[in-house]
Amino acid sequence: METIHGIRTRRSIREFTGKVLEDRVLEEIAALGFFAPTAHNLQPQEFIVFKDKKTLEQLGRDLKYAKGLKTSGAGILVMADTRKQPEPGFYVADTAAAIQNILLGIHAMGYGGVWIGVYPVEEYIQVVKETFGIPGHYMPVGLIALGEPVTAKEGLDRKDASRIHWEKF
Numbered sequence: 215m216e217t218i219h220g221i222r223t224r225r226s227i228r229e230f231t232g233k234v235l236e237d238r239v240l241e242e243i244a245a246l247g248f249f250a251p252t253a254h255n256l257q258p259q260e261f262i263v264f265k266d267k268k269t270l271e272q273l274g275r276d277l278k279y280a281k282g283l284k285t286s287g288a289g290i291l292v293m294a295d296t297r298k299q300p301e302p303g304f305y306v307a308d309t310a311a312a313i314q315n316i317l318l319g320i321h322a323m324g325y326g327g328v329w330i331g332v333y334p335v336e337e338y339i340q341v342v343k344e345t346f347g348i349p350g351h352y353m354p355v356g357l358i359a360l361g362e363p364v365t366a367k368e369g370l371d372r373k374d375a376s377r378i379h380w381e382k383f
């Protein structure tokens with residue numbers, strides 16, 4: 215898929231057929247997160263890819279807005295190594311860029327995905343850390359539910375020229 219078309223047509227997909235993606239495909243998708251820009255090129259991003267049905271269902275239940283995980287074929291947790299990048303504003307930006315890369319890659323491959331927010335909600339951070347046994351110096355920032363979509367979603371034309379300012383506000 216051509217990049218600009220992919221950016222303009224990506225949508226959040228929250229209902230999946232449950233088809234399990236191959237590890238090879240999941241690794242290729244997660245690895246797209248390494249190609250995102252990071253502040254000072256510190257590259258704090260790390261990933262947990264998970265397919266275990268119990269984990270998908272448990273997180274789908276325990277996190278208020280994570281229902282997408284219940285039917286997804288897999289999930290990817292995106293976290294930051296805060297020893298590499300201690301500044302929260304930067305590690306959140308770094309991992310957010312990685313998440314968007316992954317979402318665009320999922321879309322380009324003909325699958326669907328949705329970003330499930332973790333940071334900065336303390337309750338969600340604790341649930342995720344406990345579920346995956348994450349050491350203290352890693353900060354989970356977002357989860358991605360992904361898989362084969364039940365139905366495709368139309369891209370939306372969100373361009374708003376009134377919010378693009380030129381030269382001065």
Ligand SMILES: Cc1cc2nc3c(=O)[nH]c(=O)nc-3n(C[C@H](O)[C@H](O)[C@H](O)COP(=O)(O)O)c2cc1C
Nearest residue numbers: 224225226227228279280281282328329330331332
């Ligand atoms: C930081 C962030 C957190 C989000 N958290 C959730 C979430 O917890 N659950 C969910 O279903 N969607 C979540 N989303 C997806 C948004 O709801 C979605 O992007 C928005 O409604 C626009 O729809 P679209 O992605 O189809 O363009 C999140 C998106 C962002 C950027």
